[in-house]
Structures are given as C-alpha cells and as structure tokens.
Amino acid sequence: MTRSGIKFVGLAICLAIFTGALAGCGSTADSKDIKIGGVFELTGGVASYGQSAVNGAKLAFKQVNASGGVLGKKINFIIADNKSEPSESANAVTKLITQDKVAAIMGAVASSNTLAAVQIATDNKIPLLTPTSTNPKVTVDDNGTVKDYIFRSCFIDPFQGTVMANFATKTLKAKTAVIYVDNSSDYSKGLAQFFEENFVKSGGQVLSKEAFLQKDQDFKATLTKIKSVNPEVIYVPGYYEEVGKIVKQARELGITVPMLGGDGWDSPKLAEIAGKEVLNNSYFSNHYSTEDKDPKVTQFVEDYKAEYNQTPDALAALGYDGAMMLVDAIKRAGSAEPAKIKDALAQTKDLQLVTGLISLDANHNPIKSAVIIELKNGIQTFKEKINP
Structure with a gap:
C-alpha cells in the first residue's frame, strides 16, 4: 500500500473512532x-x-x-x-x-x-x-x-463475622471453636478473620484453623482431625456447594456440635446436598428472613x-x-x-x-x-x- 493510501486509511479509522466515541457518549442521554x-x-x-x-x-x-x-x-x-x-x-x-x-x-x-x-x-x-x-x-x-x-x-464481612462470633459466645455459650475456611475464596477468608477476632475478643478460644478449596469432594480426613480437638462449635464460612458436603460428612463422622456459617449457606440446594435432617443444629447469618412481618x-x-x-x-x-x-x-x-x-x-x-x-x-x-x-x-x- 502507498504512503498516501496508508494516510487515507489511518484518517478513516480515526474518523470512525471519533464518530463512534461521540455516538457512545450520547447514547445514554439520547x-x-x-x-x-x-x-x-x-x-x-x-x-x-x-x-x-x-x-x-x-x-x-x-x-x-x-x-x-x-x-x-x-x-x-x-x-x-x-x-x-x-x-x-x-x-x-x-x-x-x-x-x-x-x-x-x-x-x-x-x-x-x-x-x-x-x-x-x-x-x-x-x-x-x-x-x-x-x-x-x-x-x-x-x-x-x-x-x-x-x-x-x-x-460486609466484619459485621457478619462479628454477628456469628457474638451469637456463638452469647446465645450458644460456646467457649471453643474450630474454623474451617475455603482458602480459594476471599469471601470465606474475610469471614473467618473477623469471626476469629471477635470470638477471641469475647473470651473464646479457636482450637484450630483448617482449610479446603472450592470443588473439593472429600472432607473426612480434615473433619476427623477437627473432631479430635472436640470444639463446641465449628464455623464454616463457605458456599452451599462445599458446605452441604462438609456438614453431611461431619454428621456421618458423629460430629454433632453446632455448625455455623454466613450468607453463603443460603440456597435451596444446601438441603439437597446435605440432607434435611443433617442440617439440624446449624445456624448462619443472613440479610433477611421471609418470616419477618x-x-x-x-x-x-x-x-x-x-x-x-x-x-x-x-x-x-x-x-x-x-x-x-x-x-x-x-x-x-x-x-x-x-x-x-x-x-x-x-x-x-x-x-x-x-x-x-x-x-x-x-x-x-x-x-x-x-x-x-x-x-x-x-x-x-x-x-x-x-x-x-
């Protein structure tokens, strides 16, 4: 292509971009x-x-x-x-x-x-x-x-983590906890951090912190380890897909203590994955309740x-x-x-x-x-x- 041809194409492209930009700027208002x-x-x-x-x-x-x-x-x-x-x-x-x-x-x-x-x-x-x-x-x-x-x-997570820490210590009267966190999730790690800070601040003791990853299927090895330290509550700030399997496998291992979580638990699929009765003695923080009048x-x-x-x-x-x-x-x-x-x-x-x-x-x-x-x-x- 000749130099003049290149200039012509370049001018055409610039004009097209400029025209498009103007059209884009006016699109919302017009x-x-x-x-x-x-x-x-x-x-x-x-x-x-x-x-x-x-x-x-x-x-x-x-x-x-x-x-x-x-x-x-x-x-x-x-x-x-x-x-x-x-x-x-x-x-x-x-x-x-x-x-x-x-x-x-x-x-x-x-x-x-x-x-x-x-x-x-x-x-x-x-x-x-x-x-x-x-x-x-x-x-x-x-x-x-x-x-x-x-x-x-x-x-936000600080409030949600604080809410569950206070619920664990004040309502459930728990003095010991294990935190089981999803290490692949910023959400889960944030909740875990603020739960731990406020649980300890309220006089509780975190016996151990364990981790899993999204899409994991078998949690029994870690849950067996958690069972051995005998916590009064287990905090699992994750999403329903993994949480359902964790709670189900925990109950199968004979872990009966309250399982706690955040709003990531809120899905109809949680009961499908875990089983309805398996979820008894479980609690999570949430944004609203349909039972609110x-x-x-x-x-x-x-x-x-x-x-x-x-x-x-x-x-x-x-x-x-x-x-x-x-x-x-x-x-x-x-x-x-x-x-x-x-x-x-x-x-x-x-x-x-x-x-x-x-x-x-x-x-x-x-x-x-x-x-x-x-x-x-x-x-x-x-x-x-x-x-x-």
Whole structure:
C-alpha cells in the first residue's frame, strides 16, 4: 500500500473512532431507555446465587417499568454471565461497558468475581453496585482509599463475622471453636478473620484453623482431625456447594456440635446436598428472613412468589434492593449520566428496602441489620435479629 493510501486509511479509522466515541457518549442521554448492566453467576459453582439475584433485580425493574419507568424512560436490564469465574467476570463487565454502553452495572455475587471487575468499572467511570459481595476490599483499597465508583447493598464481612462470633459466645455459650475456611475464596477468608477476632475478643478460644478449596469432594480426613480437638462449635464460612458436603460428612463422622456459617449457606440446594435432617443444629447469618412481618418484606415475598412460583432467598431480596438503590439514585440525580448516578448513590440515606432501612457510610457500605437463621429439618427459621 502507498504512503498516501496508508494516510487515507489511518484518517478513516480515526474518523470512525471519533464518530463512534461521540455516538457512545450520547447514547445514554439520547436513548429512549436506560441501560443497566448485570454481571452475574448464571452458570458454574454458585449459579444458584446468581439466578436468585438476577430474579430479584428483574422483578424490581419490571415493577419500575410498569409504573412508568425512571425519568420517563424504561430500564433495559442487560445481563452477562460470568460463569462463576473472576476472569469471566472481567470479560463480562468489559463487554457491558464497551459494547452495550450501560450507564451502571449490578454484580457480581461472589466477592472474588466482583473484585475482578471493579478496576474496569472504575477506569471507565461506570458505577458498579454489588448486591451481595461482602468482602471489605470490594469498596476500599488496601491503603484505605474508597473506590469512588463502587457500591454495595449488603452488609460486609466484619459485621457478619462479628454477628456469628457474638451469637456463638452469647446465645450458644460456646467457649471453643474450630474454623474451617475455603482458602480459594476471599469471601470465606474475610469471614473467618473477623469471626476469629471477635470470638477471641469475647473470651473464646479457636482450637484450630483448617482449610479446603472450592470443588473439593472429600472432607473426612480434615473433619476427623477437627473432631479430635472436640470444639463446641465449628464455623464454616463457605458456599452451599462445599458446605452441604462438609456438614453431611461431619454428621456421618458423629460430629454433632453446632455448625455455623454466613450468607453463603443460603440456597435451596444446601438441603439437597446435605440432607434435611443433617442440617439440624446449624445456624448462619443472613440479610433477611421471609418470616419477618415487616410489610415491605411480606409484599416482596408475595410478589416474588407470584412472579417465579418460589420463595425468595436472601440473594433475591438483595438483588431486588440493589436494583431499587440504582433506581432511587437515578431519580435523585435527575439523570442517567454515570457520574451523576455515582454521586447520588454515595448520598443514599434512610432508604427503606426489603432487607432494612439503608444508609451508606463513607466506605459505600450499608448500615443495616442482620438476622440469624436456624435450619430445622432443612427449613430456614428465624432465630434472632442483630442490629448494627
């Protein structure tokens, strides 16, 4: 190709990029809808969580659109599957930003998958709100700097770990514990850290800390070791896939002490994997309970059952609340411009949602209550409510 030809092609490419950039910049303001992206675990190891969160968000946006939308526009919820993998989460967020031109993003579910996406959202100045990722690092850097464009609608691991440590020492009167952590999960390691700190602070003793990895199948060797130290409680901050197998194998070995966990236990599949009776004498911290008689909760449960013919778990409630937080921010911002949505999200205060009254603190974390769920023959029952 001649030099002049090269210059012509180069000019054409530059013009195309410039024109595309202008089109992209104007797409949010000029379009007849507001595009909200969703990056969720629809396949892979925690697909049950991802589907619940998506169902909750879809219900919220459906109700908003049926009521006239936001700022006179309908919400267009564009969902991408991260396949329960951090690398796929990064790819999905990139696609939503660069190809779909979304104004904001919801997701992911697991902290590891959200952490893989936050820098991309930040670099592109697109607000990202995770409804369920509880690791503190999601919204705050290691040096303590708040990530300007990242938010969440769930409480964080320090609060959740503290809740279970206090429940173990005060309600169950436990003085000794073993922590069995998923070493491949930021979520699990964060919960374990804060449970240990607060359990010891309350006078308890951690007899040992053991580890497993996601997708492990046989836990009996480690559980036999745990049984030998005879703890009064065992804390397993993991996801339902492994937790179900751990609890089942623990009971088969004759371990009868209370098994404790976090919101990663909240899935109908837990009872399918472990067995209903096996889960007796087990407790986990969670974001809400369907047994709560608050009108906001009862209405949500009724609406969700009508839409999906199933009872909403906490992930569904958090997905719903995350969507409503975004809608509230867009309304208050009076704009679907990402920077204005970001500023409005940061100012969220006294917003009544399904999982409680939410105000965001300086680190973009909700100040809200938690509940303790007891499993009785596989059925979740409300045990007690813990306020911040």
